[in-house]
Amino acid sequence: MTTPRLSFSRRLRKSPFEARSHAGATAASVYNHVVLPTAYASLEEDYWHLREHVQIWDVACQVQVEVQGPDALRLMEYLTPRDLSQIEPGQCMYAPLVDENAGIVNDPIILCLAPDRFWLSISDSDVLLWVKGLAAGAGFNVRVFDPDVFPVSIQGPKSDALLSRLIARPTADIRRFRFIEAEVAGTHLVIARTGWSGQGGFEFYLGDPAKGVELWDTIVAAATDLNLRPGCPNLIDRIETGLLSHGNDMTLLNNPIEAGLDRFFKMGKKADYLGRDALEQIARTGPSQRLVRLTVPGSGITNPRDTYPMAIAGGEQTGYVTSICYSPRMDCHVGLGYVPADCCTVGTPITLLTPVGKAEGQIADEHWRTEPNAK
Amino acid sequence: MTTPRLSFSRRLRKSPFEARSHAGATAASVYNHVVLPTAYASLEEDYWHLREHVQIWDVACQVQVEVQGPDALRLMEYLTPRDLSQIEPGQCMYAPLVDENAGIVNDPIILCLAPDRFWLSISDSDVLLWVKGLAAGAGFNVRVFDPDVFPVSIQGPKSDALLSRLIARPTADIRRFRFIEAEVAGTHLVIARTGWSGQGGFEFYLGDPAKGVELWDTIVAAATDLNLRPGCPNLIDRIETGLLSHGNDMTLLNNPIEAGLDRFFKMGKKADYLGRDALEQIARTGPSQRLVRLTVPGSGITNPRDTYPMAIAGGEQTGYVTSICYSPRMDCHVGLGYVPADCCTVGTPITLLTPVGKAEGQIADEHWRTEPNAK
Numbered sequence: 156m157t158t159p160r161l162s163f164s165r166r167l168r169k170s171p172f173e174a175r176s177h178a179g180a181t182a183a184s185v186y187n188h189v190v191l192p193t194a195y196a197s198l199e200e201d202y203w204h205l206r207e208h209v210q211i212w213d214v215a216c217q218v219q220v221e222v223q224g225p226d227a228l229r230l231m232e233y234l235t236p237r238d239l240s241q242i243e244p245g246q247c248m249y250a251p252l253v254d255e256n257a258g259i260v261n262d263p264i265i266l267c268l269a270p271d272r273f274w275l276s277i278s279d280s281d282v283l284l285w286v287k288g289l290a291a292g293a294g295f296n297v298r299v300f301d302p303d304v305f306p307v308s309i310q311g312p313k314s315d316a317l318l319s320r321l322i323a324r325p326t327a328d329i330r331r332f333r334f335i336e337a338e339v340a341g342t343h344l345v346i347a348r349t350g351w352s353g354q355g356g357f358e359f360y361l362g363d364p365a366k367g368v369e370l371w372d373t374i375v376a377a378a379t380d381l382n383l384r385p386g387c388p389n390l391i392d393r394i395e396t397g398l399l400s401h402g403n404d405m406t407l408l409n410n411p412i413e414a415g416l417d418r419f420f421k422m423g424k425k426a427d428y429l430g431r432d433a434l435e436q437i438a439r440t441g442p443s444q445r446l447v448r449l450t451v452p453g454s455g456i457t458n459p460r461d462t463y464p465m466a467i468a469g470g471e472q473t474g475y476v477t478s479i480c481y482s483p484r485m486d487c488h489v490g491l492g493y494v495p496a497d498c499c500t501v502g503t504p505i506t507l508l509t510p511v512g513k514a515e516g517q518i519a520d521e522h523w524r525t526e527p528n529a530k
Numbered sequence: 531m532t533t534p535r536l537s538f539s540r541r542l543r544k545s546p547f548e549a550r551s552h553a554g555a556t557a558a559s560v561y562n563h564v565v566l567p568t569a570y571a572s573l574e575e576d577y578w579h580l581r582e583h584v585q586i587w588d589v590a591c592q593v594q595v596e597v598q599g600p601d602a603l604r605l606m607e608y609l610t611p612r613d614l615s616q617i618e619p620g621q622c623m624y625a626p627l628v629d630e631n632a633g634i635v636n637d638p639i640i641l642c643l644a645p646d647r648f649w650l651s652i653s654d655s656d657v658l659l660w661v662k663g664l665a666a667g668a669g670f671n672v673r674v675f676d677p678d679v680f681p682v683s684i685q686g687p688k689s690d691a692l693l694s695r696l697i698a699r700p701t702a703d704i705r706r707f708r709f710i711e712a713e714v715a716g717t718h719l720v721i722a723r724t725g726w727s728g729q730g731g732f733e734f735y736l737g738d739p740a741k742g743v744e745l746w747d748t749i750v751a752a753a754t755d756l757n758l759r760p761g762c763p764n765l766i767d768r769i770e771t772g773l774l775s776h777g778n779d780m781t782l783l784n785n786p787i788e789a790g791l792d793r794f795f796k797m798g799k800k801a802d803y804l805g806r807d808a809l810e811q812i813a814r815t816g817p818s819q820r821l822v823r824l825t826v827p828g829s830g831i832t833n834p835r836d837t838y839p840m841a842i843a844g845g846e847q848t849g850y851v852t853s854i855c856y857s858p859r860m861d862c863h864v865g866l867g868y869v870p871a872d873c874c875t876v877g878t879p880i881t882l883l884t885p886v887g888k889a890e891g892q893i894a895d896e897h898w899r900t901e902p903n904a905k
Contacts, residue, residue, distance in 0.1 A: 158535040159558035162568040165852060166654060166777030167559070169836050183534035184542070185560035188654070188777065193537040255666050260659060279541060279563070281656035283782075284635060288660045291630050291804060292667020301782075402541030402563065407658075407676075429666060461544050477540060 171367025176213030189216035209313035210386030215305035224297035232426035257433035258407040278401035310356030320377040340373035353396030413442035451488035451516030466506040546742025551588030564591035584688035585761030590680035599672035607801035632808035633782040653776035685731035695752040715748035728771030788817035826863035826891030841881040
């Protein structure tokens with residue numbers, strides 16, 4: 156069965172960059188109703204290039220939800236267990252949004268534009284409707300809307316070199332998870348040191364979609380000697396880096412504790428938030444399952460269409476893999492999956508059921524080591 | 531530039547029917563995070579076949595949002611300007627959902643399963659988050675969740691003949707926009723006389739995804755002499771029928787009056803609903819623009835990626851086309867678009883700006899006639 160081609164219509168929102176980014180893209184997906192290129196050369200070739208050079212990514216699909224008004228901060232706090240009380244203009248914070256059951260609605264980066272003005276730069280679910288619904292239902296005094304702001308990203312070790320040619324300020328002024336406002340190609344941009352890779356880089360938030368192609372071309376022109384290529388979030392890199400994908404590694408049916416996102420916040424923040432009771436209950440009793448890293452020797456296992464069932468320590472099939480791929484650098488598969496919370500010790504053997512047969516592997520630590528208590 | 535192929539992962543929810551429906555599909559889109567096949571043979575061939583025979587459609591992407599509990603009806607009423615007070619179990623109602631500005635959030639078919647239990651069978655936006663947000667914010671006493679129910683549809687003039695072979699009851703028992711519960715292939719189904727074509731048919735709501743392939747095969751096996759084919763919502767048929775597509779012909783930025791959806795409800799319903807003030811204001815002053823049907827002689831204009839600008843009666847470009855295609859039956863283009871409310875008389879000349887040049891056409895009535903006051 157051949158994979159169908161993507162059909163376009165107005166329902167798939169137009170990225171300001173697509174006239175450039177779709178050229179050379181061999182595969183694409185739809186993310187937040189926007190087309191996301193997902194492959195250019197090959198997964199491995201794109202991976203090595205990303206680790207060595209710099210890529211330009213059309214991540215317009217990472218759309219914004221703007222929250223503005225007197226109750227903006229209180230509403231933002233209400234959305235997440237992460238404490239936002241100290242957030243300040245120019246700061247980005249990664250924060251899981253949860254529902255009344257502590258289920259993960261989305262895992263945006265929150266940008267504080269002003270004390271009463273925020274963007275949620277979102278993964279793939281209609282956070283606009285979620286936040287609007289909550290605000291309308293509970294009577295928060297805010298405006299919640301889509302500001303038509305679309306990011307383009309540069310990622311890779313040469314990102315600083317590239318950005319330094321585009322803005323007057325030293326790039327070191329932009330700390331990790333911070334942003335500045337600057338002009339590039341005559342266009343006002345928010346530029347953040349963020350991005351969905353482990354190789355470092357920046358995201359440029361463009362507020363004038365008509366300037367997309369000009370901005371893209373300006374970035375490309377500044378990089379002639381940097382071996383820049385168009386790219387996209389890379390499965391190998393993002394799994395190796397431990398970046399979770401909403402919809403793949405966690406859904407509304409998962410909570411932040413089992414997904415390990417509680418490393419981004421402390422329980423017990425002062426401000427009120429939806430799902431507090433449910434989340435505190437899970438924190439008290441412990442989650443029933445936990446997301447872990449896995450290594451599986453060999454090659455040939457492709458990322459699951461849904462999940463792959465997994466047996467833990469030779470027992471029953473009580474776990475499942477959500478994302479996996481072959482890492483050419485480590486010469487084995489790297490994966491993410493859920494295992495029962497009492498079976499998540501590093502080194503525990505696991506057996507994967509894949510379309511190409513059974514595969515044996517182990518639970519790994521955050522450095523992909525499988526020796527228990529490795530230093 | 532070639533169109534990229536669609537890449538799959540767990541983030542795109544699995545249709546229970548995809549093992550069958552993706553075979554032979556040459557193009558696909560993503561709708562409610564589910565893959566929707568969008569072409570099999572060709573648009574025109576699929577169209578003629580749909581008008582003459584019967585097709586089986588994988589419309590699992592038309593996912594359900596279930597609302598259940600003591601406040602279920604009150605919340606359902608709160609979502610839409612359409613009066614639901616007389617809805618009864620077994621009934622389907624098409625109803626626009628609106629936000630506080632009367633912007634269209636979605637245009638689902640509402641199925642009343644019990645006086646305190648409803649499904650919203652939705653178009654492409656996360657109504658689950660919208661309704662959950664409103665319910666959590668305003669404290670409605672309901673459970674709002676995704677029941678994992680996926681529709682497969684049979685559409686075309688031979689649909690009754692096909693269904694009569696699958697269920698014991700006479701198909702005439704199922705009136706338009708009504709449903710029954712029945713067993714097919716040993717699986718409990720909700721079967722409604724609904725569907726997104728102008729050729730008649732039924733939608734089968736499957737609650738056990740593991741039975742998808744068996745159900746598909748049972749339907750196909752019952753149709754050996756009916757010239758059944760896999761198909762999908764057909765652009766030509768749906769425009770000719772005047773079926774609006776959320777995301778294409780209306781978005782959150784449109785209200786139901788300008789989109790002409792007010793023909794499905796009367797203003798002034800008794801129950802409280804969000805957006806009432808905004809909608810009543812629009813009803814009083816009249817909308818600034820209106821969605822109209824358009825005919826454009828000739829052929830060769832393809833459906834827009836975004837919209838095509840449109841000049842009205844030789845004037846300025848103040849309108850835009852949202853959907854258009856060539857109708858082989860009428861031998862001209864049929865389209866939908868917005869024009870200023872004071873320029874929407876049938877017969878008004880319009881000029882379209884398309885990638886293949888200017889094209890002259892006219893505003894048509896609901897039977898695609900362009901003679902003013904035609905009988």
